[in-house]
Amino acid sequence: MSDDRHARGFRRLWAGQSISQFGDRISELALPLIAVGALDASVTEVSALTAMVWGPNLLAVFLGAWVDQRRSKRRLMVVADLVRAAALLTVPAAALAGALTLVQLYAVAVVTGAAGVLFNTAYPSYFAKLVPQSAYITANSRLSASRSASFVAGPAVGGGLVQLLTAPFAVLVDAVSFVGSAVLIGRTAVEEAEPGPAGPSMLTRARLGLAFIVRHPVLRASLGTCTTVNLFTFVGYSLTVLLASRILGLSAGAIGLAFGVGATGSLLAALVAPAVSRRLGVGPTIALGAVLFPASMALTAVAGGPFWARTGALAAAQFLGGIGVMWFDINLNSLQASVIPDDMRSRVSGAFNTVNYGIRPLGALLGGVLGTTLGVRTALMVAAVGGTLCVLWLLPSPILRIRSLDDVAKPVAPEPAPAPVG
The missing domain is CATH 1.20.1250 (Growth Hormone; Chain: A;)
Known part of the structure; x- marks a missing residue:
């Protein structure tokens, strides 16, 4: 900087x-x-x-x-x-x-x-x-590296x-x-932007924030991608430990070791994210991470064999998933920061998180239903395949064509709604 x-x-x-x-x-x-x-x-x-x-x-x-x-x-x-x-x-x-x-x-x-x-x-x-x-x-790479650590x-x-x-x-x-x-x-004092005029009510501003996401091609595709990923990965989260413990027969210590080894993938990916983005481009790196993150769950779904193979499959799934989520998050968060107008950042973030995070409990509940009806391994494979479908949101969007943040047009806030007459 x-x-x-x-x-x-x-x-x-x-x-x-x-x-x-x-x-x-x-x-x-x-x-x-x-x-x-x-x-x-x-x-x-x-x-x-x-x-x-x-x-x-x-x-x-x-x-x-x-x-x-x-x-x-x-x-x-x-x-x-x-x-x-x-x-x-x-x-x-x-x-x-x-x-x-x-x-x-x-x-x-x-x-x-x-x-x-x-x-x-x-x-x-x-x-x-x-x-x-x-x-x-x-900056997002450094913040994510700390989180991964x-x-x-x-x-x-x-x-x-x-x-x-x-x-x-x-x-x-x-x-x-x-x-x-x-x-x-x-x-850490910064020269913060002045809030916009009081204008419409809080409910109207909330609606405008959600409408801005729906109308913006980058944010609309981002929300669809993130929500799809979160739905299916939380299906997987609700089943992974259960499969590792009851079906693969791994001890709590072995599961903890596998998760710890796997977390190094997130740390490594966060450190190299800027170089990967420069090499592949911001949009392609987002797409690669969006597929790798959920697809890695398939390794856990098919794990078997001797103890080292079962533990290794769980660790490898966590390692690859960690790489995918870091490349996805770091680049997408940076892209979103580049396209949202200053006076709309909080309301857009709130609207985005309501949908994106609100889907997570539903994913966990769906995981319980699928695990009971289809079996844990099959349900985890469904989560892996379903999660990769998030890339379908990116294909018709401009995201895949974005090579660097310099390619992104300066964000412009929409015109405020006219005040009611009379």
Whole structure:
């Protein structure tokens, strides 16, 4: 990044997100362990805990419309981090008092999930002002590399902390990580865009954000591709561990090892993403990642043979899937940042995430139905094949023809709707 001030600001954002990502890996392990171990939750109750985290995304379309009218997106991101920290701090506090309940865990999941939606809808505008367009792919590559590294080392660190501190007090580390993120982002001032005129109501702005996606050829194809991928990969996620444990007969340690080895694929792909994009082009790299990500599940579906072959197939599937998702996400996120007008970033992000993330719980439920009716291996193969069909959204779109972000026209906001007369 050429501007030293922007470079320092991005380094703070990167550091804050890296700390937060490692903290997230701890809570992702600790909260279900609290529910299962300390609170004797059933399978349905543990699944509900996950649903509580994702549920607030269904309202992202409205929250994004509200965020678009706020001047300081940075302040909203800081507030979101502090709210998540405060919610998580109630877990060890309640454990100390002997008052921890499943209802409280549900409340923590909803609050942290809602704060995450606030952070994610404010983030695109902040990122676009902090990072010049020419550096979008490089910046997203670095952020994704940190996230991938957290998946490589985070579960092991989280497991160690849970054993050392117990699960409720391991959550304290994640709370501290959100405070660290808030401090770093709070010190990174950028010249943020002024919000547009108050104009229409929040509901109208939300509708306009969704309409902008539907009418924009790049965003329409992006949403169709992402939603298709998420539907089928969450079918796969709901079945992979079950197949590895019950059908392949792998121990928890072997599954964890395979996932850890597989996560190195994400890290490697994130590091080389800018070079791959320059070589293949942004659009073709998106298409390659979109196919490789879900198709890799087929390796798990057909796994068999001796122990090393079963474990190796699971690791290879995770490795290739990690490569695919990084090349897909890094390039698509950078492309989307290039085509969305500044004064619409939050409402478009909210509308996009409502559909894109809202499909995930449905995918998990579909996985249970397909696994029961077709068998786990067949259902996982259906997920692999169905996921690759996401590329059909890209074929008629302009995305495949985009070689670099320089090819993307400067985004222009649509004309506002006329005010009612009388």
